Amino acid sequence: MKILHRFGYYFGGFAIGLVILAFFLNGRGVSCEYNYGPEARVLKNIRTKTLQFSAKSTSTITSKAIDTATISYILKKGDVDFSKSEPRKEPCGLYYIYGETKDNKYLELYIENCDSIATLQTINLLN
Template sequence: MLKKLKFYFIGLVPGLLIVFFILNQKGTSCSYFPNDRVIAETLTKDFTYTDSFKKEMELNKISEQFLKDSIIAKGEIDFDRSKPQNEPCPEYLLLYPKNNPRIEVNYSKCKETAEFTSLKKLK
């Protein structure tokens, strides 16, 4: 039995290392959690903004790049206050940062676009 386990691990460890390095080079990521999947899908969409959202971005000095790279990419979806079952466009509430949120973003994620409707700075 010990001999079988030894052979098993001799094959398993190098195999895991090979798979890890191949996937790491391709830039793939495993996002199985609902929060990660919604955020990954959102980042692939074309972004549209309502006028009120644009004004709030200007008032809070938030650039589109910062919105994509930090707020959305590192945010947390509040599924209790979101409406992911809405048809045709689910609505989500995103909080940034994950711990001690200071920014709240409402948006709807359609097939082709993500429409950002409100941005609120929390105290």
């Protein structure tokens, strides 16, 4: 069999496979984000839960005029520092998340991640 025929069969089968995948996975909750690292998985896990605010974080948010959209942005684009976090803490893990906002300010978040809710314990504005 010639090499050109082999490539033809390969790409033909590949195209049929893509069509079948598109047909079966169309409209389902399939996510193709790059959530392979532990940092991305933690951030996605926190984002999917109901976010509650502690009394300390609520007072900081009101006094520093921090918007909840800014907190959501940090939870999407921020970084997790596992050396400052306590992921195996019982009953809920405590994560240190930091990042730069759209206004070039730096935020530090300490979030307690439980089974069904995530609670923002403290928030620090660093700029």
